[in-house]
Structures are given as C-alpha cells and as structure tokens.
Amino acid sequence: MIRHFIKRLAGALPTLFIIITAAFFLIRAAPGGPFDQEQTLPPEILANLQTAYGLDLPVWAQYGRYMGALAHGDFGPSFKYKDFTVTELIAQGFPVTLKIGTLALIVALGLGIPLGAYAALHQHSAGDHAAMSLAVVGIAVPSFVVLPFLGLVFGVYLHWLPVAGWEPGSARHLVLPVIALCLPPLCIIARMTRGSMLEVLRSQYIRTAFAKGLPLRVVILRHALRPALVPVAGYLAPAVASIMTGSLVVESIAGLPGIGRYLVQGALNRDYTLVMGMVIIYSGLLIAMGLAVDLLYAWLDPRIRFGR
Amino acid sequence: MNGDKIPAGAAAAFAAVALLVAIALIGPWATPNDIASLDWAHVAAYPSLTGAHWLGTDRLGRDLFARTLEGLRVSLAVACVASAISLSVGIAYGAVAGYAGGRWDHFMMRFIEVLSGLPLIFFVIFLTVIFGRSQYLLFFAIGAIGWLTMARIVRGLTLSIREREFIEAAVASGAGAGRIILKHVVPNLMGPVIVYATLTIPQIILFESFLSFLGLGIQEPHASLGTLIAEGAGEMEAAPWILLVPGGVLAVLLVCLNIVGDGLRDAVVGRE
Numbered sequence: 001m002i003r004h005f006i007k008r009l010a011g012a013l014p015t016l017f018i019i020i021t022a023a024f025f026l027i028r029a030a031p032g033g034p035f036d037q038e039q040t041l042p043p044e045i046l047a048n049l050q051t052a053y054g055l056d057l058p059v060w061a062q063y064g065r066y067m068g069a070l071a072h073g074d075f076g077p078s079f080k081y082k083d084f085t086v087t088e089l090i091a092q093g094f095p096v097t098l099k100i101g102t103l104a105l106i107v108a109l110g111l112g113i114p115l116g117a118y119a120a121l122h123q124h125s126a127g128d129h130a131a132m133s134l135a136v137v138g139i140a141v142p143s144f145v146v147l148p149f150l151g152l153v154f155g156v157y158l159h160w161l162p163v164a165g166w167e168p169g170s171a172r173h174l175v176l177p178v179i180a181l182c183l184p185p186l187c188i189i190a191r192m193t194r195g196s197m198l199e200v201l202r203s204q205y206i207r208t209a210f211a212k213g214l215p216l217r218v219v220i221l222r223h224a225l226r227p228a229l230v231p232v233a234g235y236l237a238p239a240v241a242s243i244m245t246g247s248l249v250v251e252s253i254a255g256l257p258g259i260g261r262y263l264v265q266g267a268l269n270r271d272y273t274l275v276m277g278m279v280i281i282y283s284g285l286l287i288a289m290g291l292a293v294d295l296l297y298a299w300l301d302p303r304i305r306f307g308r
Numbered sequence: 309m310n311g312d313k314i315p316a317g318a319a320a321a322f323a324a325v326a327l328l329v330a331i332a333l334i335g336p337w338a339t340p341n342d343i344a345s346l347d348w349a350h351v352a353a354y355p356s357l358t359g360a361h362w363l364g365t366d367r368l369g370r371d372l373f374a375r376t377l378e379g380l381r382v383s384l385a386v387a388c389v390a391s392a393i394s395l396s397v398g399i400a401y402g403a404v405a406g407y408a409g410g411r412w413d414h415f416m417m418r419f420i421e422v423l424s425g426l427p428l429i430f431f432v433i434f435l436t437v438i439f440g441r442s443q444y445l446l447f448f449a450i451g452a453i454g455w456l457t458m459a460r461i462v463r464g465l466t467l468s469i470r471e472r473e474f475i476e477a478a479v480a481s482g483a484g485a486g487r488i489i490l491k492h493v494v495p496n497l498m499g500p501v502i503v504y505a506t507l508t509i510p511q512i513i514l515f516e517s518f519l520s521f522l523g524l525g526i527q528e529p530h531a532s533l534g535t536l537i538a539e540g541a542g543e544m545e546a547a548p549w550i551l552l553v554p555g556g557v558l559a560v561l562l563v564c565l566n567i568v569g570d571g572l573r574d575a576v577v578g579r580e
Contacts, residue, residue: 015422023430030438136570140562142514144521144534145555148541152552156545163545245429249521253541263430264522267437279430 008294012287016280023279024066027272028059034079034270053079066276075280076273080266086277090259094281096166097251097258100174101243104182108239112186113232116193117225121216123198131190138187144249147180151253164255177254181246185239189232197228226300233296237289244282318571321564328561332384335377376554379533380561382526386447386516387509393451394512395505398458399497403489405459406466417463424456436524446525450515454508461504465497503576507569510562517558533558 035041035049050056054065069076075086115135119128154176155163162173200206201224209219251260259278266274365372405416432449439445469475470493478488513533519525520534528535533554540551 023434026431026434026438030434136566137559137563140510140514140566141559142518142562144518144541145537145559148537148544148551149555152544152548156548241429245518249518264433264524267433268523282430 005291005295008291012291016283016287019283020067020070020276020280021063023276024063025059027267027270027275028062030267030270032270034272036270053077066273070280075277078271078274080269080271080274086273089262089274090277090281093257093259093262096256097247097260100177100181100250100256100258101240101247103174103178104243104246105185105239107178108182108186108189108243109232111182112189113193113225113229115186116190116195117197117220117228119190119194120197120201120228121220128194132194135187135190138183139191141183143180143184143246144253146183147176147250147253150176150179164253166254166256173254173256177250177256181243181250184246185235185242188235189239192231192235193228196231197224200224200228230297230301233293233300236293236296237286240289241286244285315571315574318567318575321567321571324560324564325568328380328557328564329384332377332380335374335381372550372553375531375536376533376557379531379536379554380557382530382532383513383516383534383558383561386450386532387513389447390451390512390516391454391505391509393448394454394458394508395501397451398455399462399494399501401455402459402462402464403466403493403497406463407470407485407489407493409467409470413463417460420456420459432519433522433524436519446516446519450512450519453515454512458501458504458508462497462501465500466493469493469496499576503569503572506565506572510565510569513558513565514562533561 033055034053035046041049047056054062057065066076073087075090078084078086078089081089115131119131122128151163154161161175163176166173206219206224209223214223247258248260248263250256251258259281262274263278263282265271266278401416401420405413408416432453435445435449475488475492478492483491516525517532517534517537520532521538523535523538526532526535536554537551537558540548540554543550
C-alpha cells in the first residue's frame with residue numbers, strides 16, 4: 001500500500017514537470033508580450049524592461065532561470081500587477097478560492113451521497129423520480145447561468161442575500177457562489193451513488209445481511225454504503241476539476257477576490273509568470289487529488305489490491 | 309436495441325430539441341430584425357409580443373430574439389463540428405489501439421491516461437490565446453477534448469469485436485488490418501458510439517458557452533449563448549431579460565439534450 005503510494009507519487013512529479021514545461025513554452029509561443037500596451041513604449045524603455053525581467057535572454061535560458069527559481073519556491077514577479085510577486089497574488093486570492101471550493105465539495109458530497117442512497121432505497125418512488133429529474137437539470141445547467149439566476153431571485157427580488165461582493169468573514173456572501181459551484185458535482189454524485197447502490201443492494205452479501213435479520217439502517221451503513229461509494233471516489237478528481245473550472249466564472253460573476261480571474265486575465269495579458277503560477281497551483285491540486293483518491297479506494301474497497 | 313421503448317420523457321425532450329433547431333434555422337427569416345442593427349429608440353426594451361422586439365432588446369438596442377437565435381445557431385454549429393472531430397479522432401484512435409492490441413494498445417492507452425490527467429481546460433485557454441480567437445480553432449480545441457473518452461469506449465468495444473468469427477473470416481480471406489478496421493470493425497461500433505456521441509454534445513455546447521462567457525470564444529458582433537449570458541449577467545438588476553432569455557434557452561437545450569442522451573443510452577445499453 002505505502003509502496004504503491006510512493007510509486008504513484010514518483011509518477012506524479014514528472015507529470016507536473018511536463019505540464020509546467022509545456023505551459024512555459026506554449027505561453028511564450030503566443031504572439032505579443034507582457035509590455036504591449038496601447039501606447040507603444042520607447043524602444044530604450046522597452047529594452048530596459050526586458051532586461052530587468054530577463055526577457056532578452058533566449059527562451060531556453062529563461063526556462064532554466066524560471067525552473068531554478070521555482071525549485072526554491074519562487075514564482076517570480078508578476079508582469080502586469082507591478083510591485084506584486086506571483087506568490088503574493090496567489091497568497092491573497094487562494095484562501096478565498098480554496099474556501100468556496102472546499103465548501104462546494106463538502107456540500108456536494110454531504111448532500112449528493114444521501115440523496116443518491118435515498119433514491120436507490122426508494123427506487124421508482126415519487127421521491128426517486130423527483131430527485132433524479134432535478135439531478136438532470138442540475139447537471140445540465142451551467143454555473144454561469146445558475147449563479148446570475150439565483151442572484152436575481154434571492155438578491156435583487158427577495159433581498160435575502162447579497163448579489164455579489166465579498167466581505168472577509170461574511171458567510172452570507174458565500175452562499176450563492178457555493179450553491180452554484182456545488183450543483184453539477186452534487187447531481188452527478190447523487191446519480192452515481194444511486195446507480196452503484198442499486199447494484200450493491202442486489203449482491204449476495206446484502207441478501208445475507210438481511211437474512212441474518214439485521215435492521216435496514218445497519219445493512220446500509222455498515223455493509224452497502226462503503227462499496228457503493230467506490231465509483232464516487234473515482235469521481236472525486238473530476239469533481240475537483242469541475243469545481244476549479246467553475247470557480248473561474250463564479251468568482252468573476254460574484255465579484256470574489258479569488259485567484260480564478262488571474263488565469264484568463266494572465267493569459268490574455270501575457271503575464272507569463274502569473275499564468276505559470278496558476279497552472280502550477282491548479283494542476284498540483286488536481287494531481288494531489290488523484291493521489292488522495294488512490295488512498296481512498298483502498299480504504300473503501302479492500303478487494304482493490306494495488307499489485308503490479 | 310433490446311426491445312425497450314424510448315421513454316416518453318426522452319421523446320418529448322427530442323421533440324423540444326428538434327423544435328429549437330428548427331427555430332434556430334428558420335428564425336432569421338421569421339424576424340424582421342437582424343443581429344447587429346441598433347434600435348436607439350428601444351434600448352434595453354422590455355419583452356413584448358406586440359412590440360417590434362418580441363424578447364426585448366439589449367443595452368445597445370439590438371433585438372434579443374434575433375441575437376438569441378444567432379447564439380443558438382452558433383452553439384449548435386460548434387457542437388456539430390466539434391463532436392464530428394472528437395468522434396472521428398476517437399474512433400480512429402480507439403479502433404487502431406483495440407485492433408492492434410498488445411504493446412501498441414498498452415502504449416496508446418497509457419498516452420490517453422496521461423492526457424486525461426492533464427488540466428485540459430488550461431491548454432484550451434492557452435491555445436485560444438496563442439492562435440488568436442479564431443472560430444476554427446475553437447472547433448478543434450473543443451473537439452480535441454472530447455476524443456479521449458470516445459477513444460476509450462471504442463477501444464473497449466473493438467477488443468471484443470476483434471475476437472468474433474467474422475473478423476477471423478476476414479483475416480483468413482486475406483484482408484489487411486486497415487481494411488478490416490474500416491470495413492468490419494468500425495461499422496459494428498457505430499450503435500454504441502452514436503449513443504455516447506449524443507451524450508457528449510451537451511458537454512461540448514456547455515464548454516463552448518463557457519469559453520465564450522470568459523471572452524475566449526465567439527467574438528462580436530457574432531454571438532453565442534455564452535457571450536449573451538455574459539452580457540446579460542452584467543445587466544441583471546436593470547434588465548433581467550437580457551440574462552434570462554439566452555440563459556433559459558441554453559438551460560432548456562442542455563437539459564433536453566441530456567435527457568435524449570440518457571434515454572438513448574438506456575434503450576441501447578439496457579436499463580439497470
């Protein structure tokens with residue numbers, strides 16, 4: 001188990017390295033540069049700026065410098081946000097993004113699994129049909145439609161919650177963005193749980209458990225739920241990816257000071273270091289999630305052996 | 309099909325999709341307003357069935373009905389082209405991997421595994437930034453994301469088809485690998501593949517509108533549902549219909565397409 005985990009970890013680092021390298025050369029291949037402005041700079045100033053940021057070096061040398069600094073945990077200075085390093089920008093915004101992302105994931109799991117289990121236990125009931133119809137809607141309608149709509153209803157018309165904005169420590173500002181973010185993964189998790197739960201309930205050992213006279217609650221919680229959650233665990237990494245991409249738009253609609261806006265803005269502004277920082281954060285998170293899922297698998301279903 | 313009937317819900321959803329497609333195609337002739345003309349007398353006008361603008365106008369006085377239809381058309385066109393790309397690449401890759409088997413199969417599937425571990429959305433953002441925001445690139449970038457799952461499914465199907473007698477017969481009669489894949493493997497894949505393709509269409513539409521919402525997709529004066537929603541989200545408090553019309557159309561389209569896909573899958577793959 002531990003050996004397997006170390007092996008996966010050793011496999012993940014080259015992946016991250018390849019992603020960083022590919023992103024570095026891709027963004028430099030883009031036409032234009034970080035100092036393109038509406039007013040063109042005098043050539044001397046441009047040359048000075050380029051030297052100051054090391055942009056006059058050949059790309060390979062820039063790559064070497066960047067990777068060297070990165071090895072020391074230095075993401076470099078931002079090109080557009082003068083006086084800020086990428087590390088500072090990320091340190092400011094990341095807690096916000098992490099907060100709404102984590103909350104969305106918790107809500108998605110905390111409501112999706114019981115909902116799916118309920119639907120499976122009451123298959124073909126009105127509740128099952130209602131839950132699964134709602135799930136189709138939740139999967140299909142994107143967060144950038146859901147969030148403005150919720151803002152319109154609960155913010156503009158009902159005045160229950162703020163439409164947008166952010167106050168440190170205010171939970172009210174987080175409600176709508178978190179709902180919009182968690183909805184698609186929540187619905188997918190509910191459907192998955194329902195499907196795998198139905199399958200598990202038909203297996204021999206569940207019949208045995210019932211035949212022993214165990215009450216329903218014990219059969220579900222102690223015998224059925226854990227194996228039924230294996231596919232859900234497999235979906236965790238895609239769920240995190242979906243929440244991360246969702247946060248790109250949700251943050252901009254809700255006016256949250258997270259890091260979501262930096263990725264697109266940074267790419268459009270050719271803010272090389274900022275984009276790189278974002279790619280590293282996001283792909284690092286995804287890869288870490290993949291590793292965590294591996295561990296979770298082994299705990300959920302001991303039949304899964306990581307041989308070979 | 310194993311005798312299961314398509315459920316009524318899926319049939320209704322299919323009818324709704326067909327209706328939307330028809331409106332999108334016929335629409336330009338049915339409305340007197342075009343997508344770019346500005347009507348300064350009616351800026352951000354309310355929707356009214358008796359007025360000149362059935363669904364109201366946006367901040368610049370452009371007819372929302374015409375613009376929503378244009379957005380719908382663009383979204384559907386992107387979906388068709390991008391799913392055709394992901395379908396053909398996915399089938400070719402998956403069928404070759406599955407038929408070749410052994411080391412080739414292992415290597416090709418490993419490649420897919422690595423690719424699907426990457427945060428592809430970043431690379432699409434990069435690509436749109438690097439190569440300018442051309443519509444053709446958009447098609448390819450979106451299609452490039454869809455083919456991974458398709459290749460996996462096709463490869464799995466091919467592995468089982470490869471063991472069937474008619475393939476053995478084809479080999480015995482001296483057909484080459486390329487001919488066998490084209491003439492014998494691919495035709496037998498089509499049923500399930502089409503089903504999965506219907507399931508990917510809503511994802512592609514969603515992704516296109518996501519990119520357009522971020523300002524990376526379709527550019528003015530053209531509109532996609534994503535750009536219209538982005539516009540509407542900014543005007544939400546003063547003129548909510550600018551958001552609600554395209555948002556509602558996108559929501560209905562995606563929900564219906566998902567129901568159709570699920571219904572087809574249940575009918576072909578069999579209900580649980």
